[in-house]
Amino acid sequence: MGESFRLFNHHHFLTTFLIIIAMLKLVHTTTTTTTTTTTNTEFVKSSCTFTTYPRLCFSSLSTHASLIQTSPKLMAHAALNITLASAKVTSAMMVRLSNSRLKPKEVSAMRDCVEELGDTLEELRKSIGEMCQLSGSNYEVYISDIQTWVSAALTDVNTCTDGFEGEDMDGKVKVLVRGRILVIAHLTSNALALINHFASIHG
Numbered sequence: 001m002g003e004s005f006r007l008f009n010h011h012h013f014l015t016t017f018l019i020i021i022a023m024l025k026l027v028h029t030t031t032t033t034t035t036t037t038t039t040n041t042e043f044v045k046s047s048c049t050f051t052t053y054p055r056l057c058f059s060s061l062s063t064h065a066s067l068i069q070t071s072p073k074l075m076a077h078a079a080l081n082i083t084l085a086s087a088k089v090t091s092a093m094m095v096r097l098s099n100s101r102l103k104p105k106e107v108s109a110m111r112d113c114v115e116e117l118g119d120t121l122e123e124l125r126k127s128i129g130e131m132c133q134l135s136g137s138n139y140e141v142y143i144s145d146i147q148t149w150v151s152a153a154l155t156d157v158n159t160c161t162d163g164f165e166g167e168d169m170d171g172k173v174k175v176l177v178r179g180r181i182l183v184i185a186h187l188t189s190n191a192l193a194l195i196n197h198f199a200s201i202h203g
Contacts, residue, residue, distance in 0.1 A: 021022070023108075040065035047075050050197045051190040058189065072198040077131045079191035080150070084124040086187055087157075089179045091117040106173055109163030113177065116160040120184070123153040143199045150195060154188045157181060 044065050046058035060082050061068065061075065068074045091114055098110035127149045130142045160181050164174045 015123050021198045037066065040069050043070040044068060044075065047072065047194065047197070048190075051193040053186045053190055056183075056186050057190045057194075060190075072194070072201055073134070076191065076194040076198045077128070079187070079194050080124060080128050080131065083153075083184065083187040084121065084128065087117055087120055087124065087184050090184055091121065093180065094177065097177075102173065108179070112163050113160040113181070116156045117184075120153040120156045120188075123149040123156070125187075127153070139202065143195070143202070146195055147192070147199070150188065150192045151158070154185065154192060157188055 041062055044061050045058055048054040048061070051115045057079070061078055061193050064078050064082075070080055078173075094114050094117070098107050098114065102110065127146045130146045134142050161178050164177055
């Protein structure tokens with residue numbers, strides 16, 4: 001009876017001990033994960049202060065904090081990818097609009113804008129490709145190309161809205177297009193600022 005009781009107590013103690021260890025590991029893992037997530041998010045927030053539109057920067061990039069971690073390069077890379085995705089969606093929307101019942105001048109402006117966005121998409125793709133190729137020996141050449149292409153993309157986006165000036169343009173169409181283009185312009189501007197910041201650190 002006494003031996004059985006001692007065995008029971010030993011088994012109970014061991015089980016309790018293992019449960020406590022498991023719980024401590026879980027708490028440690030959860031705490032570490034929470035700390036890492038907070039650190040990554042804070043890095044994104046602080047990096048966005050280098051941009052012209054920090055609120056847009058944070059709202060568009062904070063959800064990717066776990067991928068960005070605390071890397072200025074990954075931050076710039078993510079900003080380019082988000083800008084490219086937004087430009088693709090807007091370009092597709094404008095192609096659909098250009099095939100709808102619009103005034104001839106509106107259709108012309110829409111198609112010109114789609115063409116400008118096409119150039120923007122190509123320049124952003126090239127920039128993303130070069131970001132993947134950055135290396136020590138060719139770093140300065142690649143980063144210069146990236147800065148040039150993203151600057152050109154920003155110019156093309158801004159040019160896109162020129163055709164929508166004037167009183168004879170439909171108000172709703174003008175507001176819709178300019179609103180979407182403005183977002184892309186701001187995203188592109190932010191991406192360029194983050195690239196320049198990364199270049200200044202790396203250089």
